[in-house]
Amino acid sequence: MENLVCKSYSTIIFDLGAVLIDWNPRYLFNKIFSTPEETEYFLEHICTPDWNEEQDAGRSLQDATEMLVNAYPAYEAPIRAYYGRWKEMLGGTIDDSVQILYQLKETGQYRLYALTNWSNETFPIALVQYPFLQWFDGIVVSGREKQRKPDTAFYQLLLDRYNINAAEALFIDDNLRNVTAARNYGIDSIHFTSPEQLKNALSTIDIQC
Template sequence: MQQTEKKNIRTIIFDLGAVLIDWNPRHLYRQLFSSEEEMETFLREVCTSDWNEAQDEGRTLAEGTHLLVNSFPHHEENIRAFYGRWSEMLGGEITGTKEILQQLKRSGRYHLYALTNWSDETFPIAWELYESLHWFDGIVVSGKEKMRKPAPAFFQLLLDRYNVDASTSLFIDDNLRNVIAAREFGIDSILFENPEQLRIALENRSIII
């Protein structure tokens, strides 16, 4: 396969959810709904991504839950399960990505950071569960900082905090919106699809062999 243009990459920035950590509300809600159709309707219309991202941006879990219960009282039990049973949405570390991260860590060639949209109230649960989170040189959590991707200020916060040069950095995220924002910010980026695709993309950049 033809290699992409080589750059002097010194820093690699990972997203976490659905890249390194298998977080998916469907792991929980498949236990609570009798059909995929009912579950998907609930996640599309009630516990939406936009609603969850408000917690990722610093709104408290209690406030977010209260607002949604008031709007959809007939869904109260399932709404409260979102954060009340949040740990059941975790499917573990994504093995292939963990292996890539470990290889990068062992090489000693790169600074490794994470930039994640994640509630400051739930992130400590994952921190206690998953050893791979402790391999990063630093993690910036949106809920703690009260800002989130794709805001340019959130990328800038990581660069400033850890003295990172955007031009020698690579960003990995499963959300196209965030990848586009990073590229516009001047950070080379990979849209994550699966660990095998990520490995090929890193090999094409001569980052791993």
């Protein structure tokens, strides 16, 4: 993590999945498959993270599904379940992180934004399910923009759209790849590992020089 002590931030940018929202495909596929090993094989070799990220970058859910069904017809049912039962992958909010977001909002000191890798077709479900998303001053969704982290253009899009000064912004993400990209782009960042760790890191903002 960058040294955050004695630096003034006007803007805090949150990732959503695994920081504020507990999303995990294992919640679904542990119901579908008989053993954890079968689930892991499916998620590592069939519906892989790389495949999922293409939907985050704008590929349609239908195109993504049909591509895999054609390639792996023996897995047609679980492949179709990936988006057919997508809501079952949502485990709820990460409550302590949401409480941190709430406290930041209540201070009135910061502009709050979200920068998320998320399919534009499933994100409306999250907007309905998680009212706290309305607390943000703006949300940039990769699937809508057809760009995603860690591409530098995606960070710049957020900065330009909301007139954010990168030197006054702080970015929070659980994916070290995305954190590293933001830091390389001049945005101080916290690599999120737990709400307690985030709370401790954010406490340095209040230290006076």
